[in-house]
Amino acid sequence: xxxxEEQPQALENKEEPKExxxxxxxxxxxxxxxxxxxxxxxxxHFHLLDPNDSPDESIESFLSRRAHSARAxxxxxxxxxxxxxxxxxxxxxxxxxxxxxxxxIDLHECRRRxxxxxxxxxxxxxxxxxxxxxxxxxxxxxxxxxxxxVRGRLWPVKGEHPLGFKLGGKRVGIVGLxxxxxxxxxxxxxxxxxxxxxxxxxxxxxxxxxxxxxxxLAANSDVLIVCCALTEDTHHxxxxxxxxxxxxxxxxxxxxxxxxxDEKELVQFLVRGEIGGAGLDVFxxxxxxxxxxxxxxxxxxxxxxxxxxxESFAALQDLVMANLKAFFSNxxxxxxxxxx
Amino acid sequence: xxxxxxxxxxxxPLVLIHNLPxxxxxxxxxxxxxxxxxxxxxxxxxxxxxxxxxxGPTPVTADTLDxxxxxxxxxxxxxxxxxVDLAECRRRxxxxxxxxxxxxxxxxxxxxxxxxxxxxxxxxxxxxVRSGLWPQxxEYPLGCKLGGKRIGIVGLxxxxxxxxxxxxxxxxxxxxxxRNKKxxxxxxxxxxxxxLAVNSDVLIVCCALTNETHHxxxxxxxxxxxxxxxxxxxxxxxxxDEKELVQFLVQGEIGGAGLDVFxxxxxxxxxxxxxxxxxxxxxxxxxxxESFEALNKVIIANLKAFFSNxxxxxxxxxE
Numbered sequence: 001x002x003x004x005e006e007q008p009q010a011l012e013n014k015e016e017p018k019e020x021x022x023x024x025x026x027x028x029x030x031x032x033x034x035x036x037x038x039x040x041x042x043x044x045h046f047h048l049l050d051p052n053d054s055p056d057e058s059i060e061s062f063l064s065r066r067a068h069s070a071r072a073x074x075x076x077x078x079x080x081x082x083x084x085x086x087x088x089x090x091x092x093x094x095x096x097x098x099x100x101x102x103x104x105i106d107l108h109e110c111r112r113r114x115x116x117x118x119x120x121x122x123x124x125x126x127x128x129x130x131x132x133x134x135x136x137x138x139x140x141x142x143x144x145x146x147x148x149x150v151r152g153r154l155w156p157v158k159g160e161h162p163l164g165f166k167l168g169g170k171r172v173g174i175v176g177l178x179x180x181x182x183x184x185x186x187x188x189x190x191x192x193x194x195x196x197x198x199x200x201x202x203x204x205x206x207x208x209x210x211x212x213x214x215x216x217l218a219a220n221s222d223v224l225i226v227c228c229a230l231t232e233d234t235h236h237x238x239x240x241x242x243x244x245x246x247x248x249x250x251x252x253x254x255x256x257x258x259x260x261x262d263e264k265e266l267v268q269f270l271v272r273g274e275i276g277g278a279g280l281d282v283f284x285x286x287x288x289x290x291x292x293x294x295x296x297x298x299x300x301x302x303x304x305x306x307x308x309x310x311e312s313f314a315a316l317q318d319l320v321m322a323n324l325k326a327f328f329s330n331x332x333x334x335x336x337x338x339x340x
Numbered sequence: 341x342x343x344x345x346x347x348x349x350x351x352x353p354l355v356l357i358h359n360l361p362x363x364x365x366x367x368x369x370x371x372x373x374x375x376x377x378x379x380x381x382x383x384x385x386x387x388x389x390x391x392x393x394x395x396g397p398t399p400v401t402a403d404t405l406d407x408x409x410x411x412x413x414x415x416x417x418x419x420x421x422x423x424v425d426l427a428e429c430r431r432r433x434x435x436x437x438x439x440x441x442x443x444x445x446x447x448x449x450x451x452x453x454x455x456x457x458x459x460x461x462x463x464x465x466x467x468x469v470r471s472g473l474w475p476q477x478x479e480y481p482l483g484c485k486l487g488g489k490r491i492g493i494v495g496l497x498x499x500x501x502x503x504x505x506x507x508x509x510x511x512x513x514x515x516x517x518x519r520n521k522k523x524x525x526x527x528x529x530x531x532x533x534x535x536l537a538v539n540s541d542v543l544i545v546c547c548a549l550t551n552e553t554h555h556x557x558x559x560x561x562x563x564x565x566x567x568x569x570x571x572x573x574x575x576x577x578x579x580x581d582e583k584e585l586v587q588f589l590v591q592g593e594i595g596g597a598g599l600d601v602f603x604x605x606x607x608x609x610x611x612x613x614x615x616x617x618x619x620x621x622x623x624x625x626x627x628x629x630e631s632f633e634a635l636n637k638v639i640i641a642n643l644k645a646f647f648s649n650x651x652x653x654x655x656x657x658x659e
Contacts (some may be wrong), residue, residue: 144462
């Protein structure tokens with residue numbers, strides 16, 4: 001058995017770092033500015049091929065030259081993975097995503113080529129759910145507005161502050177009952193909310209009422225929480241009709257992707273008081289946020305940070321490592337992407 | 341016929357509404373179907389009235405009680421009763437009720453909201469976006485996950501229990517301190533707040549303000565809670581040594597705070613305005629239209645029980 005003196009570099013009990021030439025190849029695609037905290041951990045197990053290491057060369061040239069036999073690719077952040085890139089990787093069998101969503105990856109092309117894709121939503125789902133609930137209570141009880149009121153020295157002067165609304169008893173409609181949606185449901189039940197949902201398909205094991213389309217869900221809800229994947233079918237899934245069905249007291253929370261909501265329409269509804277409020281972590285053209293929203297007290301805005309915690313990044317690293325190791329040892333993958 | 345009308349007795353019991361001018365009892369008009377109301381201690385009816393409704397933090401002192409020789413019941417309209425001289429009421433055989441469960445869910449929701457806001461920087465993020473900083477600065481600092489945090493509840497009464505229930509659903513663990521251990525409760529009990537603080541990442545203060553609980557969150561407890569610790573106060577300002585808390589926050593010796601109540605409302609220590617790990621609120625935790633309805637029901641139920649010699653719905657009990 002190895003003692004600490006003999007193997008000061010050993011990271012885990014049973015594994016030993018291999019010779020560099022024996023390490024499996026993993027292509028890493030990341031935006032230039034994006035540091036990869038995971039790099040050290042990855043490098044002790046895999047030989048990383050990162051086009052950013054060869055800045056004088058085009059990505060296409062780099063991959064053609066070096067990545068011919070690479071079987072796995074790590075897609076960092078929201079770097080697009082297109083059919084063109086996949087063409088340069090004839091041996092590719094696995095794409096490891098590192099964000100909650102995978103709409104930046106050409107899933108269709110991956111499927112066509114028999115390439116498996118893993119996602120990272122399991123690492124983020126609790127934090128995303130926490131944030132969705134935080135946004136909802138904030139909108140209903142006007143937490144941030146109250147904080148502004150106090151910081152603006154208005155309390156002594158202005159005395160009263162508008163009332164908020166109770167969370168318990170609200171009918172919450174969850175759009176997309178995947179990892180994140182399920183975690184949200186679990187939390188809101190503890191607050192006394194009732195839950196219903198819409199997903200691509202009804203889920204037999206779920207006790208909550210299912211609505212086959214988002215319009216019906218909206219008509220029967222006080223709150224809509226949007227946490228589904230962005231695909232061709234879900235673009236602007238929250239549109240004018242849905243907002244009208246939700247009603248004047250309705251609240252929309254979006255922790256999915258900006259384009260899930262028709263943002264122009266939502267802004268109109270909010271400005272005209274035709275909807276009760278909104279909590280938005282994502283926007284159609286980040287980091288641009290419609291300025292009309294800055295004046296509204298029934299809106300809570302956040303800079304796409306629903307998953308941004310120390311703990312979720314640590315969980316993400318573990319998940320990425322687990323998927324890559326499983327793949328190269330021919331074991332079952334941890335977090336296959338399945339369309340919700 | 342009509343000539344005898346003014347001799348028909350009004351069956352409604354007499355109740356005094358005791359309130360400072362700045363505090364109105366919401367939905368007061370609902371009460372008049374059940375009770376005959378008056379609102380001045382100087383009125384001749386003060387000598388015979390047996391019950392009063394104390395609105396908001398309007399004080400009920402020995403002097404107040406001296407005006408009301410027949411009084412047997414004080415109905416509070418808030419969860420806390422630190423503005424009522426409870427010892428004097430006890431001495432005179434006057435029962436006291438509070439708002440019971442009417443506010444508990446609202447306050448619990450608010451406490452959880454404040455905690456999420458502090459840990460995940462929700463209000464700070466909202467400020468960041470509204471000030472136009474997002475396009476300039478790009479990234480936003482990391483927050484802290486709520487799940488797995490050890491929550492210490494100071495005062496496991498109606499509100500504290502509702503807080504616990506919610507936080508368990510987020511994956512937190514819960515422990516508590518109360519005047520007495522509660523045999524039917526599964527969460528670990530600590531006999532004093534210092535020990536609770538040592539074993540917690542977060543303290544949520546929701547106990548009653550009494551002589552014993554004044555500044556129950558003091559320098560010692562704040563130190564025990566630690567540099568990453570978070571304090572949420574939805575009880576009363578004076579439960580926390582505010583001067584000390586401000587120092588800890590300013591010096592970075594504690595992780596953050598969510599405060600709905602302050603020692604000298606509406607004054608809030610200005611040093612807090614510059615801090616992003618603090619969320620401030622103007623004593624709103626109970627306020628929703630739904631809670632007024634619930635309060636009304638509790639007030640009416642207590643009064644009706646009293647006037648029919650039945651057990652009171654929400655006699656005040658210290659946790």
